[in-house]
Structure formats: structure tokens, C-alpha cells
Amino acid sequence: MNNRFVPAALAGAVLLWIAMPAPAQSPALRVLAGNGVKAVLDDVRAEAERAVGRPLNIEYSTSASLKKRIAAGEAFDVTIIATDAIADLTKQGKLTPGGHNVARAGVGMGAPAGAPKVNIATAEAFKQAMLKAKSVALTVDGASRATSEKAFERLGIADAMRPKIKLYPAGRAPEGVAKGEAEYILTLMSEIIPVKGLQFLGPLPGDLQNYTTMASAVSTGSKNAAAGKALVEFLNRPAMTQTIKKHGMERVE
Secondary structure, three states: OOOOHHHHHHHHHHHHHHHOOOOOOOOOEEEEEEHHHHHHHHHHHHHHHHHHOOOEEEEEEOHHHHHHHHHOOOOOOEEEEEHHHHHHHHHOOOEOOOOEEEEEEEEEEEEEOOOOOOOOOOHHHHHHHHHHOOOEEEEOOOHHHHHHHHHHHHHOOHHHHHHHEEEEOOOOHHHHHHOOOOOEEEEEHHHOOOOOOEEEEEEOOHHHOOEEEEEEEEEOOOOOHHHHHHHHHHHOOHHHHHHHHHOOOEOOO
């Protein structure tokens, strides 16, 4: 055999290998998720991608905003939003029945890290803290805004609080308060506890509290329904309990 031809043959094989198309990657699973579960999903994202066998393309906003987009026909594979929105969209034929509750979160109060702590353990203590506050951040269409404003009404301080409220777009309030743009924030506890630059002061006390339960469901128009169902099942595993608790949420059966 003429050895002069061996390098040439190897070079040809390498060029042929380089020219071969790469194996097609599974398309990303498009997930529309409420801000309340962001910290949980960010924590388990890599593990979830391995479990479903494809990358996750996650977009976060308020449940109210995502509900409108889904109702209008936006394409997606899985959504994780408030249970009342899940129920309505399922009735509209936008979601496949058989989703699961993921977790619930109550409304809490936060302040910039290092700011003086205040006592909000009772309704009266919370009332006094609000009356003394210079500004309070709320999310425009977040479920926590309705809970907070209802609390103001029940405490008889709605008029006093109105000029103090700073409204933020979805997902922006925690960052704004961490930068000192407002003295306090009232939002889901799961949106306060994980944020660097914020300190968690406590949950709304007693019967001022209200919980938002987030559930997952697959789009009826999904072309990746099997992978979507796998993600829903992944989030429903008992192993998720500790991660959910770590980020200020509670498991819901």
C-alpha cells in the first residue's frame, strides 16, 4: 500500500465529517410563567431541561397579563399562572385539562437591605408602619396589589395610602425598591425573599393575608405536548417541596 495516500484519505474523511449537518436539537419549550414562581423555576431550570429533554424558553410577567395574551391566541407550550386564570383559560379551550397546582405564596412586605426593620406582626402594627411610610411599591396588575389595597381599605387608611403608592410594571417593583426608589414593597413573598438588595420584613398579618396559588397546564395548541406534560409532572414531584419552601412559597396538593 502506498502510504502517501493515507494522509489524503484521512483529510478527505475529516472534511466530509465537518460538512455533515449537526444533529437537530429539540426545539425549546416555550413557558409563560407568573413572576411569583420565577425564583423556583430559575433554581431548577437546568434539572428541568434535562428531565424534559429540551431547553426552556421562559418568559415572566403577571398572571393577569399572561392570561390576556393566552386568551388572545399567543403561541406557547406550558403556562404557570394563578389558578383562577388557569380555570378560565381551560374553559375557553386554551389549556389542556389535567394540570397541577405548583405552589402558593402569600403577600409580604420588604424594604431595601440595611433599612431599619419595622414590626408588622399585627394588623395595628402594619397599619402604623403604612401610615408612617413615605412610599410603597406595588405591581400594576399583580394579584398582590388587590390584596394590599383591600388591606388598606379594611384598616381605614386607603385615602392616606393613595398618594404614597408607586406603581411598577410586572417584575420591576422588587428591583426598584432594592435600589431605594421606594421605602417598602408589598408583593408576593416569593418575589421578595430571593432578591439581592431586599430584606423581607414579614407576611401580611392575620386576616389581611391572601394567598395566590400557581398552577401549571399545557397549551391545547402546543406542538410539544409530550414535553410540556413532562415539565408539568416534573414540577409536581415531591422533591420540589424544599425548593418551593426555600423561595417563600408553600406546596399545594
